[in-house]
Amino acid sequence: MTTITDILATMDYGPAPEDTGIVTDWLERHSGGFGHYIGGAFTKPGKTFDTINPATGGTLAKVTQGTQSDVDAAVRAARAAQPKWAALSGHERAKYLYALARHVQQHARFLAVLESLDNGKPIRESRDIDVPLVVRHLYHHAGWAELMEDEFPGTAPVGVCGQVIPWNFPLLMLAWKIAPALAAGNTVVLKPAEYTPLTALAFAGIASECGLPKGVLNIVTGDGETGAIITGHKDIDKVAFTGSTEVGRLIRRQTAGSGKSLTLELGGKSPFVVFADADLDAAVEGVVDAIWFNQGQVCCAGARILVAEAVAERFETLLKARMAQLRVGDPLDKSTDIGAIVHPVQLDRIRELMDQGVAEGAKLFQGTAPEGCFYPPTLATGVEPASVLATEEIFGPVVTLTPFRTPADALALANNTRYGLAASIWSENVNLCLDIAARIKAGVIWVNCTNVFDAGAGFGGYRESGFGREGGREGMAAYITPPRQKAKKPETAPAAPEAAPRTDGAAEGIDRTAKLYIGGMQARPDSGYSYSVNGPKGGIGLAGLGNRKDIRNAVEAANKAGAWGKATGHNRAQVLYYLGENLSARAAEFEERLRSFGTGKGKAAEEVETAIRRCFWYAAQADKFDGAVHQTKSAHVTLAMHEPLGVIGIACPLAHPLLGLVSTVLPAIAMGNSVVAIPSQIHPLAATDFYQVLETSDIPDGVINIVTGPRDDLARTLAQHDDVQGMWYFGTAEGCRMVETESAGNLKQTWIEDGAERDWIGTGGQGRIFLQRATQVKNIWVPYGE
């Protein structure tokens, strides 16, 4: 038997087990299995599957595999509850969210223990990180509920939300999903992950304990099939998914054209950049928090260390010494750093990827791990950019280390990924930190810290890490909708362009040549064909018949115009004002052009005048639609910066040949994007006149590119293009579906609408919504203190 004298010799920590009695008793009482939580009550268990404790392999509970009829029942309950829930005052909803926050706090240890049992994460993390963040999130959103009418006037909840969450932070992801949804007046059908359903079921009990109205929150358990039933359900208005990029892509395609709004929080392969002047000990500890937090099963884990060559050796030495102190083992022991991998299937995946990495030349330095569903902390060196370890999300406690030479080199490596969720930057030089923070393509940037979260700041990715934000004001935007009016008469597909010569419609005066406008040059279409443009009395001219190669060239030109995004808002404003000035000078000509399409005199004048005003309005906004400093943690500045998406493809509506172009292109470029615009297919000549105005208005080459031709064919090429970051499409229902489906390739952000829905002349034709669509929010965390 161990004595104090023995311990004095070793000074070991000894066991420090968390008592699980209350939770295991609760599980024992539910040994018959759990049903779903639908309409405020638990259903009888159906066909069940086991959820295991990954640390022991033992079965914790049986939970029900959700079927189509289960999901139907849950959606019906949510639909029935939604009007009444939305009709409550913000204050009333706030009271419920406040109660949920309070009750989670009161059941904090129960939830922490249950989470660690089901997921395998160390009790320290579930106790000190997961559950407190859940509470914080609920409180924060009780606040948004209270303030809905004041802060989001004129908006409405989206309706019934289908939410599918992952297994890495089961309860926290539930809170991130349901809190904004409920605050805004939506109701929810949520499916927790197959491996980790238990805290969601416990939370359902808490919802009942708080008296949350029946049907407002519904929990359906099951595997991916159940998830697919939810995301594909016809009576769900909004889908929110957190999980793998692979499944996110499937959901993007599944929901395409359904009218559902969609937010996706997907995978990552986040860089962790250590400059030579960093506090190396701090950075080493940062790696621990980045990749050995939650067994590395973190979407925003800093999985790629990039370290300045000058300090790489010392950094590696310090890191290896730190690794020796990491304790891998029983998640319920309070001295455990790294717990169990969530499931043997995940462990197999990690091992498989590591085998592949080693075969590709990686060298591994590993700590130790016990037998069972555990994986040791691992440092992989000798990993080249093409290696599977550098490109694939491993979702395990594995980090790669790559030296870099210069800041530019670091940046190139950091951005050499399909993903763009997060990044961590370590340097004591604030100039360097903020420069790199601005240039890394990621939604969350941590300066001299990592994996810091707060409900007050938005979280979400760029690129294939998804779109939409969770947390803060920007997170609320995903659960509200501006008032929309259905088009009285939906837009119908225009006739295919007629590219054969025709015999009627000789124009007066000298013939005018409309070309494409690419990279600041007037370009002949690659096809060598032109198509007829008709006025009310027949042909009025010819326009270039653009094809996919023209789109390719235009996107290339747009990508070269990146400096525009770095120009100041003031610079961009000047260009837009000048554009308005030059358009004004040629107002009569444009009116004439519009009249040639059959627009009445007054309407033509109004459209031109409105276009000029919009130049001024977006010029005014160029330096004003700025970000925020979020209230998060003490001694942190959390900057929410609005950044352009990059290249946006815009398929303009058929109507309003000038205004449809101006109203969409201007907000995009005002925010620093460059665009490839497909003007009104039937009346493209206002747009081709417009490029002459662009040429005289100091618009840099490539910022606006215009390709005329068959809209939907060109839009498809844009939607499929992997180097286009956003796609706006105003057209037919079929076109909307096509754009959303094809956007899944690189998960570009889409904005689709019936071309006839919006009143382009009226207030619907301009506004902050356009600017929001033209930007994404990057949250930069900068802790301070000397």
Place this chain on the structure above:
Amino acid sequence: MTVEAKTPNRPQTHPVPVRTGTESGHARNPGMPLATEMFEGHAINRSAAERRAATLTARRSVKKLHQAAWLVNAIRCIDLTTLAGDDTAARVRRLCAKALNPLAPHIKEGLGLGDMRLTTGAVCVYPTMVRHAAEALEGSGVPVASVATGFPAGLMPLDLRLAEIRYAVTEGADEIDIVITREHVLTGNWQALHDEISAMREACGKAHMKAILATGDLQTLRNVYAASMVAMQAGADFIKTSTGKEGVNATLPVSLVMIRALRDYGAATGYRIGFKPAGGMKAAKEALAWQILMKEELGREWLNPDLFRFGASSMLGDIERQLEHHVTGRYAASSRHAIA
């Protein structure tokens, strides 16, 4: 300059080894010339240090029998201290009595340590109290530590400060806790700081020197790191956070920076330096926290009294209460324990 380390009326050899210096198995730091490149430009990020300090003690938990052992170990590392204007010979004798018998016999028995010779790491007093302490501890092997050099502010002429060291050593001090001139740090006068501490080290002779940096006065963690490094380059055996008299005393983030400095010094020179947080630590829980810090950042060896001390006076009382609870299962009252 030669200094007699022991007073004539103290035995030259202790009946049990003094747990300082070469007897404990590592060579004493001889110091080195000032080398500013070892600390200038060394980045310390405060928020990261605070984060590490805050999570460190949440990452490790010591319970039950292990906790009792860790608290016993803490006792072995305490420099039981009285540094008050009203200190008297009797007061110091009482402190020494507690140092020699830090736990009530029934607690010690209950812990299964009946045969163990358990004392605090040292007793720490003002120079004029050294003689009383030395007499009270004679033959016990418990070293006497004395503050010196114009403690706590240190703003006395250098020759007087050096004379004070020699006086304390002559009186029987085995260890000298010196204070540095904060001005040298705040003005970046590293050479002056190095010269001063080197002179103090020389005055200490065989007595071990703990350099008090008064980190609450130095304010920035960069200053703390730099001052730590200069003190070690000047021959400090220990670096110590505080006098207990500054506005802010020992904190975990400051301690973290200091022990990383001593780690770096050790890596560069091969010499092991001890660490002593001091001031404001009152609870047994803090005793665990600092030991976790030492074990995690430096390893097992820095849990021995030759490399780690607490400068504390009231912490022992709380430890004794916690240990009685461990033994009896009942919560304890300090009125039932001997006071220091």
